[in-house]
Amino acid sequence: MALTPAQLQKQKKEAEELLFSGPETLGFAKALFFGHCNTSLIFPYPSLSPETKTIVDQAVAKTRKFANERIDAAAIDRDADIPRSVIDGLAGIGVLGMAAPTEFGGQGFNQQGYVQVMEVLGGHCSSTAVFVNAHHSIGIRSLLLFGTKEQQAKWLPDLISGKKLAAFALTEKEAGSDAGNVQTRATPAEDGSWILNGEKRYITNAAIAQVLTVMARTPAPTPDNPNETKITAFLVTPEMAGFEIVEGRMPKCGIQGTATGRLRFTNMRVPKENVLGKVGRGLQVALTVLNFGRTTFGASCTGAAKVCLQAAVKHAKERKQFQQPIAEFELVKKKIAFIAAHTFAMEAATMQCAAFIDRGADDYMLETAILKVFATRELRA
Ligand SMILES: Cc1cc2nc3c(=O)[nH]c(=O)nc-3n(C[C@H](O)[C@H](O)[C@H](O)COP(=O)(O)OP(=O)(O)OC[C@H]3O[C@@H](n4cnc5c(N)ncnc54)[C@H](O)[C@@H]3O)c2cc1C
Incomplete structure (x- = not known):
């Protein structure tokens, strides 16, 4: 069924808002579409300072040793479970907070250091790598990028020490590639809290996480459209009344060890302090955080x-x-x-995306998307 001109116009407007509303300077890949090859954005090829390299090399060696001695990838796949001893061990060697600031107990690595550790995990056990990716690269990352000081102080230390685990819940039945089509609703209550109703699926760590970043649609009326809605990010915890694990471990063809789950929220009250970032800016939260997840995912594929x-x-x-x-x-x-x-090429693209993040580049959304598609497809080939 073809889209109506109005639907097409709406999709174009949403895409432009997402892709072009932010930075003035186009990223390297986007600029190519406009006929510019901004080589200054990608050269010189990224490298770590000698001091940082020494620290990263030590972390890589420690992770490799831990993986070889303590992570039984075949058993994890067979049992469809990552044992608690592996999670605790990863926390013990700093992997669960590798790129988090030291003030919260993290290792303070930049992305170029962190991806090298993720490469080791990806080469050893893809389930473990995806688990860490969901917990750290997107779960903890949401708090690091968009959390208030209070939210960070409240949640980060336990997440970095592995006492608590994180998940990131965007996907649902009608919102896969079309991330902006989230149907989960959050309705404001009189006391300022929010009432969430909806379902999420394919969520890594859904059933084992204690802190979940959840995207839901909130009212955003405009003079033209009083029923307009936008997406907002919320911090959700499983003890909230109305939080339900519909399926803890959906069966999969690969990476059996990760707990990929389905969730339902029924009149789940979320306090106003748990809004992550600004109300109505949840899609930006999601897409920004996913840039980080795609980069470390590329690293894991490179390791494999x-x-x-x-x-x-x-x-x-x-x-x-x-x-x-x-x-x-x-x-x-x-x-x-x-x-x-x-x-x-996978390694070079991974390092380049990590360097974009470390250099504070304005825009690298297309580059990280290219990396994820390229790295996962090459691995499959
Ligand atoms: C193992 C695993 C773990 C996951 N973990 C998480 C998680 O932690 N959190 C989370 O929120 N989500 C998670 N997801 C969900 C994942 O992000 C979605 O699967 C993804 O966004 C794709 O959505 P979909 O599966 O609904 O596919 P669809 O969007 O239905 O796509 C189906 C096919 O159509 C193609 N397609 C779609 N749109 C277009 C288009 N415009 N042009 C051309 N082709 C198109 C796609 O490329 C794909 O081949 C996970 C998924 C998996 C498999």
């Missing part, structure tokens, strides 16, 4: 690709057919070169 490359090279050298290692055949070499080239 590196492991695949190592395994492919090892096998090709050891496996003999027609009295010679298959690594000597032209087409096998071509396949390995393909994996190596694409793994390199």
Whole structure:
């Protein structure tokens, strides 16, 4: 069914508001569409200072050791559960607060450091990497970027120490790629609190999190349209009356270990102190936070690709057919070169997105989206 001109106009207006209402300076990828190649935005290739590199290398080594000794990826996949000992261990070596400020107990890493740790986890156990991504890269990140001082002081220390876990709930039946189509409603009550009604699905950590960032539609009347609504972000905790876990662990084809859940909110009262960011600015909260999640997701895919490359090279050298290692055949070499080239591109794109964040770039929404599509598709290929 084709969209009406009015629907098309509305979608265009929403997209323009999201994509072009913010910074004056276009990001590198967006500028390409206007015929500009702003190389100054991407060169020189990002690198860490020697002092930072030493600290990051130590964290990478510690994470690799922990993963090798304590994370049984096959068992996590088989049992469809990440044991509490793994979560506690990750908290113990600082992974759950790697990019959070030290004042809250975090490690204070920049994104270029954090992605290197996420690369290790992605190469070892994709479920564990996705769990950390949901908890830290998008869960904790919402609070870091948009939380008030009070909200940060109240929630961050427990989230960083792993005492509490975080989740980020945007997706629902009518809002997947079309993130702006959230139907969960938040109605203001007389005392200033909000009453939430709606359902969320495909939410990582939904059933195990104690702090959830939830997107809901709130009234935003205009002179032209008294029924206008916008999205607002709320901090929700499972003990709120009306919070229901409909399904704690939805079955999946892969990354079985993560708890991907469905939630329902029925007349759930959320105090006004739990509004995250400004009322009506929730979509910006969501899209900004997702930039961070996509960057560390790219890192995890890069880690997995590196492991695949190592395994492919090892096998090709050891496996003999027609009295010679298959690594000597032209087409096998071509396949390995393909994996190596694409793994390199995944790593470079990840580091570039992390550097955009660290340099405080105005706009990198398209770059992180490109990274996520590219990295996940290359890994699948
Ligand atoms: C393992 C897992 C964990 C997740 N964790 C979270 C989480 O923690 N929090 C959360 O909020 N969400 C989470 N999600 C949801 C995820 O963000 C959505 O799945 C995603 O936004 C896509 O939505 P959808 O699945 O409804 O697909 P749809 O939006 O229905 O898309 C279906 C297909 O249509 C294509 N398509 C859609 N629109 C267009 C278009 N305009 N042009 C061309 N093609 C289009 C898509 O590319 C896709 O191939 C998770 C999903 C998975 C699988």
